[in-house]
Amino acid sequence: MTKCIGCGVLLQSDCPSDEGYTRNLDNKLCERCFNIKHYNKYLKVENKDYSGVISSIDAKGDLILLVTDFLNLYNLDLGLKSPVILVLTKTDLLPRSVNKEHLLSKLDLNVIDKVMVSSKNNYNLDLLYNMIMKYKKSNNVYVIGYTNAGKSTLVNKFLKNYGSSYGEITVSNLPSTTLDLIENRVNDELILIDTPGLLDSGSMVLLSSFDVLKKITPKKEIRPISFQIKGFQSLLIEDFFRLDLENTNIICYMSNNLNYRRAYSKKDSLLTSYELLIGKNKDLVIKGLGFITFKKECKVTLWLLDGVSYLIRDSII
Numbered sequence: 001m002t003k004c005i006g007c008g009v010l011l012q013s014d015c016p017s018d019e020g021y022t023r024n025l026d027n028k029l030c031e032r033c034f035n036i037k038h039y040n041k042y043l044k045v046e047n048k049d050y051s052g053v054i055s056s057i058d059a060k061g062d063l064i065l066l067v068t069d070f071l072n073l074y075n076l077d078l079g080l081k082s083p084v085i086l087v088l089t090k091t092d093l094l095p096r097s098v099n100k101e102h103l104l105s106k107l108d109l110n111v112i113d114k115v116m117v118s119s120k121n122n123y124n125l126d127l128l129y130n131m132i133m134k135y136k137k138s139n140n141v142y143v144i145g146y147t148n149a150g151k152s153t154l155v156n157k158f159l160k161n162y163g164s165s166y167g168e169i170t171v172s173n174l175p176s177t178t179l180d181l182i183e184n185r186v187n188d189e190l191i192l193i194d195t196p197g198l199l200d201s202g203s204m205v206l207l208s209s210f211d212v213l214k215k216i217t218p219k220k221e222i223r224p225i226s227f228q229i230k231g232f233q234s235l236l237i238e239d240f241f242r243l244d245l246e247n248t249n250i251i252c253y254m255s256n257n258l259n260y261r262r263a264y265s266k267k268d269s270l271l272t273s274y275e276l277l278i279g280k281n282k283d284l285v286i287k288g289l290g291f292i293t294f295k296k297e298c299k300v301t302l303w304l305l306d307g308v309s310y311l312i313r314d315s316i317i
Helices: 031-039 051-058 100-106 125-135 151-162 210-216
Strands: 063-069 084-089 113-116 140-144 182-187 190-194 225-237 241-254 260-263 272-278 282-286 290-294 298-304 310-314
Touching: 051 140, 063 125, 063 151, 084 125, 084 151, 100 113, 113 125, 125 151, 140 151, 151 182, 151 190, 272 282, 272 310, 282 298
Parallel strands: 063 084, 063 140, 084 113, 140 190
Antiparallel strands: 182 190, 225 241, 225 260, 241 290, 241 298, 272 298, 282 290, 282 310
16 A cells, blocks of 8 residues: 555545545545645644554654744653654744743753754754764654644755655644654665654644634744733733733733734633733743743733643743
8 A cells, every 4th residue: 555645644545535535546645635735725634642653653762853843842741762852943933032042951851962943944954964863773763743843844854955855745734734654765874754743732723723723823933022011901812812910021922923902901701711820930831822921920810712721831031
């Protein structure tokens, strides 16, 4: 059986509604990947839990690249026993005010090395390549991370920069674009194996329509937005996020596409509310959306879409 080179799923020509369908088994791409690549036409599939796949990868003992991005620096301790390089990708989205080395030093994980890269700008890709060649246990190196972390884009860029062909793995904003393991022979010394994205429970990425995904997924350098809150105010972001708070200073790190507005009176909401005490120099992380840094201790009421999760951590900036 032949796999789709875009998403890794087995090709089949019997059932148009199932994964891997193609009208001609000689094609390299399934229809879903073909439509994404050539027509920007997206078809969502059922999100699956691939944690078992990661366990089987870990059992092999090969080098693993754990890929994440600036807005999703949490839940990264996966308990892996294999050697791991933490790859902070999409560095081109980082605000210029952020000190890269300071940020890396804040990421306290049991890994053999850490690096920031940008597939878009070729930033530090040579450094990452040299790290891989230094630490790899065999020619097989696995690329893992939560959905939408930029894994497939990174693999495609490696194929272009260090191989003899352009990458063809399908990339999109949608979760679960990669559906199975995809072996990519970069050269005679390196095979990068792309994996399906792990599901980040409670992330807006998993709960949003394609139009909302386009809004919450940054494409350009993030511009931090500061608010000085005097007295009571509500900060509203689109129609899926609200903070009721008073007398504090905050900085928002989220996509530039989002619409912020203030309100000065309490109103009922259809969103789910949480009463929080957020300490000085803490981050309030909204999974899949971004985070807000609090410069002063503050009691807040957080309103979110049902099913979206949050966490509070020490500030990473």
